[in-house]
Amino acid sequence: MQPVQPGITAEMTITTTPEMGITHLGKDAPSFFSTPSMIGLMEQTAIKAITPYLDPGEQTVGVQVNVSHIAATPIGMQVTARVRLLEVKGRRLVFAVEAYNEKEKIGEGTHERAVINIDRFTKKG
Numbered sequence: 001m002q003p004v005q006p007g008i009t010a011e012m013t014i015t016t017t018p019e020m021g022i023t024h025l026g027k028d029a030p031s032f033f034s035t036p037s038m039i040g041l042m043e044q045t046a047i048k049a050i051t052p053y054l055d056p057g058e059q060t061v062g063v064q065v066n067v068s069h070i071a072a073t074p075i076g077m078q079v080t081a082r083v084r085l086l087e088v089k090g091r092r093l094v095f096a097v098e099a100y101n102e103k104e105k106i107g108e109g110t111h112e113r114a115v116i117n118i119d120r121f122t123k124k125g
Helices: 035-053 118-124
Strands: 009-015 058-069 078-089 092-101 105-117
Touching: 009 035, 035 058, 035 078, 035 092, 035 105, 058 092, 058 118, 078 105, 105 118
Parallel strands: none
Antiparallel strands: 009 078, 058 105, 078 092, 092 105
């Protein structure tokens, strides 16, 4: 990994789709953006932030998520995730993560990723 300092940021915006919605309220209930989908967007945004600093053959994997999902988002709305690198601990990276729909903040917390060598990592499995 190339030298990286706290403070780098990234942002991604998506339009929510039915596949990203919760289903456990029943078929007649309106669908809302699910917590796993929100966390996935936050993770993808963290990957986007750090990828320019990775060497060939490296990538990152998620190792910890501490996120609150604080507001509902109807399916069809746009959601934007924003991340900021807070800390570099060797090969561990800690990000502040937030998500917003078109009206309000819907999620916040931290996400930690580890830099891995893809070949070594895939041989472990």
